[in-house]
Amino acid sequence: MDSDSQSPPQPGLETTPPPGAAGGARPRRTIPLRRRLLFAAIALLLALLLVEGSLRVYVALRGWTPNVYAAQLLLFRPHPETGYDLTPNFELRSGTFHISTNSFGLRGPEIAADKPDGTTRIVLIGGSAAFGYLVSDGQEAARLVEQQLNDAGVGPVEVLNAAVPGYNLFQSNIRFREVVAPLEPDIVVLYVGCNDVRYLVSDDPIATEESRTFSVPAWERMLGHSVLYGLVAYRLLGRKPDFGVGRRVQSEPTEAGIAQFQSKLEEIQRDAEAAGAQVVVCSQATASQPDVADDLKIAVGDNEEDIARAVRIFDTLKATLDDFANRNGLPFVDVEAVVPPTTEYLGDGIHLTPAGERLFADELSAALIPLLQNVQSEGTSEEMP
Known part of the structure; x- marks a missing residue:
């Protein structure tokens, strides 16, 4: 037999057909x-949903x-002049918190656009302090003062919280004209200063005070409606804001x-x-005081030099506010003098705890009661024939 001849398949052995052969895999x-x-x-989208x-x-x-988890993304909205304001x-x-705004973008309960007859409207102006x-609705000084004044028999009184976290006086002035003035305020309480430090220590304060933009892009505001995004971006990866003035500001107040600050x-x-x-x-x-408690010093600065600088800055702010009040014959309420710089009353360098808010409210109410009594007595005299 020819050696090149193919042998027949042996039993038990399999042959693989060549590619393309009939019956092949x-x-x-x-x-x-x-x-x-x-x-x-x-699949990823379904998992995320x-x-x-x-x-x-x-x-x-x-x-x-x-x-x-990311309330700040929706609490604020863009504003053409101030950079941002509060979302109504x-x-x-x-x-931990319950925070709400009314239809005017003011923190607190809903109010009427037109002031009710016989009602005194008091407006609190300022920033986050x-x-x-750090407190829930009902614990902030504005609500406490309103309750105290009405309980004291000098009402009816409405206290409107027109403060916006992060606002300096440049922004607060714009908000006053646009939002507050149309609501017919009778008394305007200024609790300001901390957010003005940036231009208080600047050689070009006008440029500094106006350099406010809305830092949250539109795409992130859209994602702010997502619980998952807020949890990951702000609870797991986010950082807390730093309110240590001595740490952030390395300059002294300038003329x-x-x-x-005085002009504003x-x-x-x-x-x-x-x-x-x-x-x-x-x-x-503020915690920026010489007798600040040891466990609160870190909220002011990283070292004694930082703390001393912060004390000088806030001393300048207080002296300027006091001088402004004296020159214009305005009441001056020294809240700093009655709030000890301890963690019982201050949660950080500038923000009050519930106990601190009560001290603030007590001091402010005590100053407002005689003022309201004078207003009421003048109103009664005008009504007499």
Whole structure:
């Protein structure tokens, strides 16, 4: 037999047909990369929606609002002149805080556009310290003062909290003209200073005070509606704001900065008078004091030099506010003098705890009661024939 002849298949042995032979195995069909990526994206989207839905059920069962982890993304909205302001009809509810704004973008309950007959309206102006940054609705000084004044028999009184976290006097003046003046205030309480430090120590205070922009892009405001995004970006990866003035500011007050602060005080005084309102000036409670408690020093600065610088800055602010009040014959309420710089009353360098808010409210109410009594007596005299 020819050696090149093929032997017949032996029993038990298998032969593999050549490619393309009849009855052979077909090649495996591969899915295009574009389609695989599409399937992966859909699967990821479904997974994210499942997690989002689960988180929403979780926060709802706890009585929280969906913005619980990133409330600041929705609390603020862009403003063409001030950079931002407060979103009307906002609400945050968490295990720690309940914060809400009314239809005017003021913290607190809803009010009528037209002041009720016989009612005195008092407006609190300032930044986060006046807003009540660390306390829930009902615990901030504005609400406490309103209750105390009405209980004292000098009402009916409405106290409007027009403060906005982060606002300096440049921004507060604009807010007063746009939002507060139309609400017919009778008394305007200034609790300001901390947010003006940036231009108080600047050689070019006008440029510094106006350099305010809305730092939250539109895409992140959209994502702010997501519980999952807020949890990851702000609870797991976010950082807390630093309110240690001595740590952030490495300069001393300048003549130009002090003059600019004074000019902004005069401006809001003129606007208040034009609206028929009396101005009351307060010093700010702060940890930047020589006798600050040891466990609160870190909220002021990293070392003794930083702390001493912060003390000098706030001494300058207080002296400027006191001088402004004296020159214009305005009441001056020294809140700093009655709030000890301890962690019982201050949660950080400038923000009051519930106990601190009560001390602030007590001091402010005590100053406002005789002022309201005088207003009422003058009103009674005018009504007599």
